[in-house]
Amino acid sequence: MQTLGTAAATGAKRADARKNIAAIIEAATVSLAKDPNVSVNDIAKAAGVGRVTLYGHFDSRAALIREVVNRAIDDTDRELNDLDLEGDPREAIARLLEATWRLTHRYGSLVVAAEAALPPDDIHDAHVQPIIRMRGLIERGQASGAFRSDLPIAWLIEVAHSTVHGAADALHRGDITEAQAPALITDTVLAVLTPSR
Amino acid sequence: MQTLGTAAATGAKRADARKNIAAIIEAATVSLAKDPNVSVNDIAKAAGVGRVTLYGHFDSRAALIREVVNRAIDDTDRELNDLDLEGDPREAIARLLEATWRLTHRYGSLVVAAEAALPPDDIHDAHVQPIIRMRGLIERGQASGAFRSDLPIAWLIEVAHSTVHGAADALHRGDITEAQAPALITDTVLAVLTPSR
Structure with missing residues (x-):
């Protein structure tokens, strides 16, 4: 049961990560389309995630822009x-x-x-x-x-x-x-x- | 004679300053037309003046660009x-x-x-x-x-x-x-x- 519980938790974590990445990219696309100088902080806010979460998925503002x-x-x-x-x-x-x-x-x-x-x-x-x-x-x-x-x-x-x-x-x-x-x-x-x- | 000598020296200084300002503006115009990111150092070099002389006439890169x-x-x-x-x-x-x-x-x-x-x-x-x-x-x-x-x-x-x-x-x-x-x-x-x- 321990193993199954861990696997379920890992799966939920992965689903969360995917959801966060999708939200960050969507927020970044909309924000950058309006303001090319928008900050990473404002993008994180618009995506409803923290700054640390955003940098957990994208190393830098440039890396995020490249993905967008x-x-x-x-x-x-x-x-x-x-x-x-x-x-x-x-x-x-x-x-x-x-x-x-x-x-x-x-x-x-x-x-x-x-x-x-x-x-x-x-x-x-x-x-x-x-x-x-x-x-x-x-x-x-x-x-x-x-x-x-x-x-x-x-x-x-x-x-x-x-x-x-x-x-x-x-x-x-x-x-x-x-x-x-x-x-x-x-x-x-x-x-x-x-x-x- | 002292007074006249000083006046002549002041006149020569003013002429030098005018010449430097003209050279800086001309160099800045040509340099900025080629490279919008050209540095103040490179503009001074192209004008044949020192960096200190340039900043003596223009407070900042922006002030120089404004004049150009x-x-x-x-x-x-x-x-x-x-x-x-x-x-x-x-x-x-x-x-x-x-x-x-x-x-x-x-x-x-x-x-x-x-x-x-x-x-x-x-x-x-x-x-x-x-x-x-x-x-x-x-x-x-x-x-x-x-x-x-x-x-x-x-x-x-x-x-x-x-x-x-x-x-x-x-x-x-x-x-x-x-x-x-x-x-x-x-x-x-x-x-x-x-x-x-």
């Missing part, structure tokens, strides 16, 4: 992979831009926190898959004549990226509303991608 | 005020975008250093005059039918801003060349400003 960023990258990849990017290139890129905007808005200032806490290579890697996906779609649109081919493709990708981030800044300043953002982004990027008259 | 930023803002305002923004709105905005790009490229990462060292209000103030100038020109183009009126003007200004900064990022990554940048920026912003077909 890795999960955000996985979620982003999964959501973008699920998109239908076939059919009319203009409609497909509208779907890709709207999903990219939704994810950028969800993770907010997490990218600022990541840039401050993680090595540049990690940040760069996070952008590789989204860039490959956008490039493939723009190339397909160029091949079909739906998109202009007279500007470097790396520039067209940069314009899409800058426009999404510009919308986040404009929303933050109150210059545009959350409801306006997706259509403004799509209109703007399509205006640039459309072959000149 | 104030001069950059003054230069920017003067250069943009000298532009001819009359005539065809498309040609006028091309001139404004090219000058904005030239200044953004010249001051490089100074804005990053300023954001880290100065209060947000100071940074905001630096953008007020350029925004007013851009807004006036876009409104004139909208009134004449040269520019589209179906997107919020604050958004169109954000697009111009994001495009210039996107070009700086793309150049930094090696995705575009310095020679390509002005035409890419102008093409892109004009594509967005042109009324939809």
Whole structure:
């Protein structure tokens, strides 16, 4: 009975640890999305755990941010992979831009926190898959004549990226509303991608 | 003679101080444009003065950055005020975008250093005059039918801003060349400003 009781206690401890880790990551994701400088103390408070418990699971603020960023990258990849990017290139890129905007808005200032806490290579890697996906779609649109081919493709990708981030800044300043953002982004990027008259 | 000699010595000291201040500001502008985290030591070295001399003129790194930023803002305002923004709105905005790009490229990462060292209000103030100038020109183009009126003007200004900064990022990554940048920026912003077909 002693052994069984210990095993049950160990199991309960493990379940507690899993619950705490999940709560810490969720609290850190939400907190960092709002404030890239949020402290470990405030994250622990938001997760309903003590500072010691948090540091029991994550060695440092950077280690916690790395875990949050890795999960955000996985979620982003999964959501973008699920998109239908076939059919009319203009409609497909509208779907890709709207999903990219939704994810950028969800993770907010997490990218600022990541840039401050993680090595540049990690940040760069996070952008590789989204860039490959956008490039493939723009190339397909160029091949079909739906998109202009007279500007470097790396520039067209940069314009899409800058426009999404510009919308986040404009929303933050109150210059545009959350409801306006997706259509403004799509209109703007399509205006640039459309072959000149 | 004693009095005259002292006056001459004081005059020479003042001239030295002026020369040092000018050298420090010039070195700080060039250094901060390349590396926003450059140390006061490295700025002093680049200016050819000692650390003690630098701190004799500027109380802190932030005080020096404030002076550099104030001069950059003054230069920017003067250069943009000298532009001819009359005539065809498309040609006028091309001139404004090219000058904005030239200044953004010249001051490089100074804005990053300023954001880290100065209060947000100071940074905001630096953008007020350029925004007013851009807004006036876009409104004139909208009134004449040269520019589209179906997107919020604050958004169109954000697009111009994001495009210039996107070009700086793309150049930094090696995705575009310095020679390509002005035409890419102008093409892109004009594509967005042109009324939809």
